Amino acid sequence: MLDCAIIGGGPAGLTAGLYATRGGLKRVSLFEMGMPGGQITQSSEIENYPGFFEEGKTGMDMMNTWQEQCFHFGLKHEMKKVDNITKTGEYFTIVLENGTKVEALTVIVCTGSVPKRAGFNGEDEFFGKGVSTCATCDGFFYKGKPVTVLGGGDTALEEALYLSNICSDVYVVHRRETFRAAPPTMERVLKKENIHLVTDSVIEEAYGGMMGLDGVKIKNTKTNEITDMPNTGLFVFVGLNVRNEVLKDEKDEFICKTNASGQVIVDLSMRTSVAGLYAAGDLRIEAPKQVVSAAGDGSIAALQVLSYIQEMD
Ligand SMILES: Cc1cc2nc3c(=O)[nH]c(=O)nc-3n(C[C@H](O)[C@H](O)[C@H](O)COP(=O)(O)OP(=O)(O)OC[C@H]3O[C@@H](n4cnc5c(N)ncnc54)[C@H](O)[C@@H]3O)c2cc1C
Missing domain, CATH: 3.50.50.60 (FAD/NAD(P)-binding domain)
Structure with a gap:
């Protein structure tokens, strides 16, 4: 049984992992279907993350240091896609793409949202480069x-x-x-x-x-x-695909409250409508869609997880 399962390894998920492990949780796993880092790794230049300002440095350069820091403090990365999450009693079951089931006391969902592409020639080629x-x-x-x-x-x-x-x-x-x-x-x-x-x-x-x-x-x-x-x-700006599929049950209904666009409704503590389930970063309502705010969300969610688990004991 994990103390906390984090789904999605972008700025929100990695920061949640850092805070959860440094906060004393022993069994914390980050389920990220690719290499951790998130969308910002597609950026050829980042100038608005405080403390990271060096000409020629890319989003990938920045996120490599985040991974190292998180793994140093005990965060485990499982390179697996999560299919869905269910809650039975007090525990969550995380179903992975290959059918494997993992149980967890708490879950922080950080799967982000992806802007839709318009489909014109050159859009993919110059994405992140103009x-x-x-x-x-x-x-x-x-x-x-x-x-x-x-x-x-x-x-x-x-x-x-x-x-x-x-x-x-x-x-x-x-x-x-x-x-x-x-x-x-x-x-x-x-x-x-x-x-x-x-x-x-x-x-x-x-x-x-x-x-x-x-x-x-x-x-x-x-x-x-x-x-x-x-x-x-x-x-x-032609729309947004919120990556909320992991929060849908077998009837294609959301297990927690979302708005009309499918963004997860959270309070200021990143709590969803389900106890023990948190959402952080670009998939939540009113997200500023910035690295700095996604990281902030991740830290808030992890601190909430620490209190939630303490209250369970
Ligand atoms: C080209 C580009 C340039 C940008 N430039 C800037 C900038 O200069 N400054 C700035 O502040 N922000 C910038 N952003 C925005 C920034 O990248 C996002 O706001 C930020 O990454 C959001 O973090 P997140 O953790 O919420 O989600 P994401 O970074 O989207 O990470 C979500 C992660 O979840 C994983 N995932 C999704 N579904 C599943 C699943 N079912 N199972 C397992 N894993 C899953 C994905 O693989 C992904 O790695 C830029 C974005 C892009 C694309």
Whole structure:
């Protein structure tokens, strides 16, 4: 029986593991289907994690040191995908992909959420090298320069507003004539002189070379006209896949409360609606989707686990 099972080995899961083991728990396992590190390992540059600021260092460089630190304090990594979690009485059963069952007193779910891809040419090739899904992370790299935003919902326009304070011009490309964003957001966008709405249009191609993205080609779907936008960063906001599958039972229903988008509802202590089950990082409601906040969540969840187990004794 594990004291704590942590599912997902990104910043939230690793930090939860560090706090749980250093807090005295002996049997803590991190179930991560790949190498620990999480999504940030796809980033070619990270500038906003305090204390980690060195030119040329990647997200992978940063996360390698996290792994070492966690394993040093006794966290065990099992390179396994988790299929689902159930609670019977006081204990959780974690079912792994190969059918193996593991029991645990507590579970911290840190499986993250993945921005959807739009599917244009060059999107995968330049992802993390000029094509971004995070204005807070990468907007500053385009200080005083023009950027292109793809999407027509609330997130796209909120992020366009954020970028408009840093970048010279923000071109918001949307395939329809009208935007889906809430009216107050739309009003704020329309007041910004450096936000330009490019409707009935799609990204035809993102192009570049070894050094990353050089520009994008925008296609008007009514006229088929192609506009070349050189020297731009491209921010894509076309939806989110919350990785919440492990929290679904055999009837495809969630074992804890989630919102309409499938994000896990937690309180300020990262407690879900099920006692002993915690959620931390990008899969929880209102997550800022930053390494620093995912790590913070992980620490909070682990501290809660320590108190929960103490109360069980
Ligand atoms: C290209 C890129 C650049 C970024 N740049 C920045 C930046 O500059 N600054 C910043 O603060 N943030 C940045 N971010 C965002 C940051 O990476 C995330 O906010 C952060 O990684 C979230 O951490 P997490 O632990 O919640 O989830 P994740 O990092 O998504 O980790 C979740 C982990 O769970 C694993 N997992 C999922 N399902 C299962 C399962 N069923 N079984 C086992 N394992 C599972 C996954 O393999 C993954 O490793 C960037 C993201 C990307 C993609």
